[in-house]
Amino acid sequence: YQHRAITEDLYWIGGNDRRLALFENVYPIPRGVSYNAYLLMDEKTVLLDTVDKSVSNVFLENLEHLLGERQLDYVIVNHMEPDHCAALGQVLHRYPEAVVVCTQKALDMIGQFFGAFPALRSQTVKEGDTLTTGRHTLSFVMAPMVHWPEVMVTYDAADKILFSADAFGTFGALGGNLFADEIPFEGQWLEDARRYYTNIVGKYGSQVQALLKKAASLEIQMLCP
Template identity: 45%
Template sequence: MAATRFVKINEHVHYIGVNDRYTHLFEGMWPLPDGISYNSYLFDGGSKTCLLDCVRIDSVSEFFVKLDDALDGRKLDYVVVNHMEPDHTSSLKSVLERYPECKVITNKKAVTMMENFYSIGEDRAILVADGETIDIGERKLTFYTTPMVHWPESMVCFEEETGILFSQDAFGGFGTLDGAIFDDQVDWEKYREETIRYYTNIVGKYSVQVIRALKKLGGLDIKMICPDHGPVWRDNIGRIVTLYSDLSEQKTEDGVLIVYGSMYGNTEQVAEAIARSLTEEGVRNIRIRDVSKTHISYLISETWNYKGIILGCPTYNVDLFPPMANLVEVLKKQKMKNHILGTFTNYTWGGGAEKAFAAFAEESKWDVLPTTVDVMGAPKQEDLDKCAQLAKEMAEALKASK
């Protein structure tokens, strides 16, 4: 059998996605140590063909080779734009130039973005509304809007006959597809953490909208999920749906994340003392992160994951240590919940950080431990005693929350 550049998903759906191992920061912010995939699918409706989402423009040459191979001499009739973010649409203009008779199937909100991004007008579009079904040759696709998952124009489409959900960014994750395309071909533990980081970094603050979308799609008989990033789910779709459901409901893990900033080591000593006391109180799942060395992407993901959060830093210009101030501002915008918060600070001649942490504690609406540790210079015995008290309160709060 001759080799093909695409992967056959079934008799009428072909995977023609590409891997990006060159981009360092997704959206210019989020690290991609293992790269990312941009998934695209050719849907064969018999007498008509349809492309479901495009890829980033950097990979358009490779993409066209795969698309041409999958089309096998046929023309492209439609391209579905489920989501307008440029990692999926920056090659759209090239697709329409290559296939001038091709029409874009999308929604009204996406058309405005399409015009603004690429000067592609509504005359090239077929507009669909929530719940509307479109014939693609002898097959049908039904479209469901999923606003703010994670852009306002976002939607998904579903083929009822085979139970395939084309889910755009939903159910996706960071990481390239290294030979394997399907969930039963990959090591899920390798992808799980990067899927969590993708959700918490990109989608997390819209978790209320994710819950609504999951409820809307809950009545569909989904047998396969084809997302725009990460593996195609055909064997255990319950695994990815459950993970997204747990993340959207902000279910947390029983453990403590300590994030500290330290200029000369004194605040780090406090973090170490708290961690040691937590261990003596029976807490086994403890992670310490230096806010100056750990990228905010990972701190968001880990904060989302842990029930107990302890933040500490020195006073800097009568305020929080700047890297910690940045983390606190990001956490405010993430709208996280279901956490227990403890804080510790350090100062030399004048405080300020403790007041900033107190303001964050009030605004976060997390459960806040009564003891705070505020050290002047190097920690003394009375400071270490307070560290032990803070750890005791955290351990008791964790037990009470079960």
Template identity: 35%
Template sequence: MKRQVKNNVYWLGKLDWELEEFHGSDYSINHGSSQNAYLILEDKKVLIDTVWRPHTNEFIDNLEKEIALKDIDYIIINHGEVDHSGCLPYLMSKIPNTPIYCSANAVKSIVGQYHHPEWNFNVVKTGDVLPISKDKSLVFVEMKMLHWPDSMATYLTGDNILFSMDAFGQYEAVAELFNDKADKCLLMEEALKYYANILSPFSPLVKKKLEEIKKLNLEIDIIAPSHGAIWRDNPMQIVDMYAKWCDNYKEDQITVVYDTMWEGTMKLAHALAEELKEQSPTTVVKLYNISKTNKNDIMTQVFKSKAIALGSPTVSKSILSSVGGWLHFLQELSLKGKKAAVFGCYGWSGEGNKVLREELTKAGFEVIDQEEKCSWNPREENFENMKNIAKELLK
């Protein structure tokens, strides 16, 4: 069923309480999620986005309760990813000539996915305007790489609503729909997790786009993203947070991350975490075993941290595969301005620390010289050296 956003603008999406993962299995969902679509009932009837294909029947049934499909004048697709365009094939089979407004790159992604080049595509770019009534228009703003090359936002004049696509959203099912009704702590936690794991590789582009939007002098009363809560109470608060997050963000926090084979590296990790807290009681210290904690939740804490320490035993002249995979993901995120330390146990050849150091450097971290390379199980002198590592990380 539709729910009013403002005046003649309605939410018509899907609250997916059972969703546990996204982007294949690459992103963990802890609190459900939503795919937000919007219906504008002005002189022109406009559908902004759809929902994921598994929910097509439910979505179309709900849509038809509000409007005859043939009465939809325009379809806006802000982003071609399947969780927003998934209902298009069915919808277009019913109303095949309906104009679709999207970016040039979205035509490529939509045709590439659904193989319908004959659809009535209308390419728009930043600043293009589509009137929908005597005193209201849609203004399009390209949002390249936030987070696909085809992404854009749509602004509704008069009601001052920015349909921001994936930007400013969260993977969270918010039954109350609006940010002022949601759990505020959880809302911001999920918004940060989304930014850290999805948007952080594009932080320089986020920074430029925020500056560009500011120059457009749009009066924004509501930010309506494609996932999670709609920002109607102080909507610019999430824009302000993005401005912080995109600028080499860090807090007074250090995160210790490791995996272990026979607990030696685990003992070093715990000793380091305790030493960090001892030397700097005000610093937040987090400790995670890569094999026991979801990688997205760990990475959210790494994003917040000013420094990390990473540990792995040496295995076959390298590191544990769990740590190797985690490092590959870390490199994708292109974090900047953070320090790192390495540590680990070995029995025979001891190349693990060298591999950790090389991979962290590739990930953009400043790796300190101090390290702990422990032969077999840790002794007192190995634990003692964790004091030196902690001191260097805290400088």
């Protein structure tokens, strides 16, 4: 199984695509790209984002393996772009009791992307709303146009982690490396990170600055983009 522990109860369950030549059919990605999703195993179980369809099979295997006999209680949708949520429909069919937590705009998009779910359980959130899962309290920070209008980011007050959606993202597939001290970032990743920022979110400069000001008010010890 291709998952990795980040903390004692948080796991990375994303995937990597080294076959894709162009990201969004526009931007060359000779080193591939990663799709990052996270599973929190608290008193309630929480999936933060899903992955692109190209790696959905291994993602679903990892999710099922980590959950074991437990149910999935919540799915937090930070961003509706397919590299973040293409597997959402499959997740909800497998775990129909899960509650989708997202902005109202994201909830509207779910119907446009996946059609109507007969009994979709949802909880829409606004700036500053919180979700307590046991030891963890998650709060939601709106990030419109970074870089779609429905975007939010999620902050975990217990471990001081920001799940930052496209913010702080970069091109490049992972090779087992998740943490900053496992790679020479400036030598190997900075060029791709700059190219990602410039092409994906850089044109929304005022919105990026607004989100950075919000982030500055949080005590952040780890970024999970």
